[in-house]
Amino acid sequence: MQPASDRSSHELDPLERQVVAVFVDGVRVLGLPRSIGEIYGLLFISRSPLSLDDLVKRLDISKGSASQGLRLLKSLGAVIEANGSNGGTERRTYYEPAVELKRLVGGFIREQIRPHLESGQTKINQLAARVREVEDPESRKFLSERVDRLGHWMRSGGKILPILQKILGQ
Amino acid sequence: MQPASDRSSHELDPLERQVVAVFVDGVRVLGLPRSIGEIYGLLFISRSPLSLDDLVKRLDISKGSASQGLRLLKSLGAVIEANGSNGGTERRTYYEPAVELKRLVGGFIREQIRPHLESGQTKINQLAARVREVEDPESRKFLSERVDRLGHWMRSGGKILPILQKILGQ
DNA sequence: CCGATTGTTCAAATCATTTTGAACAAAATT
DNA sequence: AATTTTGTTCAAAATGATTTGAACAATCGG
Secondary structure: OOOOOOOOOOOOOHHHHHHHHHHHHHHHHOOOOHHHHHHHHHHHHOOOOEEHHHHHHHHOOOHHHHHHHHHHHHHOOOEEEOOOOOOOOOOOOEEEEOOOHHHHHHHHHHHHHHHHHHHHHHHHHHHHHHHHOOOOHHHHHHHHHHHHHHHHHHHHHHHHHHHHHHHHOO | OOOOOOOOOOOOOHHHHHHHHHHHHHHHHOOOOHHHHHHHHHHHHOOOOEEHHHHHHHHOOOHHHHHHHHHHHHHOOOEEEOOOOOOOOOOOOEEEEOOOHHHHHHHHHHHHHHHHHHHHHHHHHHHHHHHHOOOOHHHHHHHHHHHHHHHHHHHHHHHHHHHHHHHHOO
């Protein structure tokens, strides 16, 4: 005989499976691996925080995956450690999802978008320097027009981000 | 003896290579394959339209890649066919890049983002229906709060897109 | 101190995506 | 009509990313 809320059952129930599937899809659009979606999805639909071991058992993934997945999600600020409100016994750490869109978007931008924009800006500066050394004035004009445009795109991208965050912050 | 603008040289010059590298990086962030970045990048930095065959030779990619890459780029509205301004001789088609950010962003949103948002919305509706059938009122309350949140995220995503387009359209 | 528990790391295996290239189709040229 | 040119398609190969699992470290309890 099992308790009503069957924490020892390893399998996901259909609703949980469906939620996890939504997140697996979602993270693929963002270019993140499937396991990230599985982990976050299960945390999102679970009423209480889960340990690494819970994730391993219920999602049937390896410890390695769970560990790495949690690390990434923590770095994004998408999961937080739920330090047991118990008296400090229990050394196992439990995780819960951050559920404010603002936080999620902010973390994603900070970790996954900004670094690319920054390295892109560097490369475009190098490009501009090279273009200045092109002999033929006609070519140089064309190339600098294009490279300028590229720089403009980058700057637009940079400007969009805070706006995005502002809007999604409600 | 070769003409000054050496169209028969297969190799990219260093500047072209650098531009292509920037686009290869760029499209990876968007989750598109490398060849897409190579093709668009070379078109972007080329003073005249290029044919499929030019792309194959200069980028040293297969005909198949070039053909599929061009198809995707056309569907995004990122390259357009430059119908020779000649008298209709020349049956080979040449391609040039669309260089207005607005167009590029619009195409990407239409082809790569909207479909996901739409199928996501469908899935969330199914989810909501299932949640209504959960017996335990406590659980049902929790689950419907979470699923509502998910729906809210989706709608936020949908609302952001036109704003993005407006801002990037200058 | 020893064994059990919890979690991390990283090389190897697995899996998914992209690229290739051969076969084919369509249209133009001889 | 046969050949050449241009381009598409798609199964198989190559590539690249993720996942696994064994080895390891750290901490706790007995």
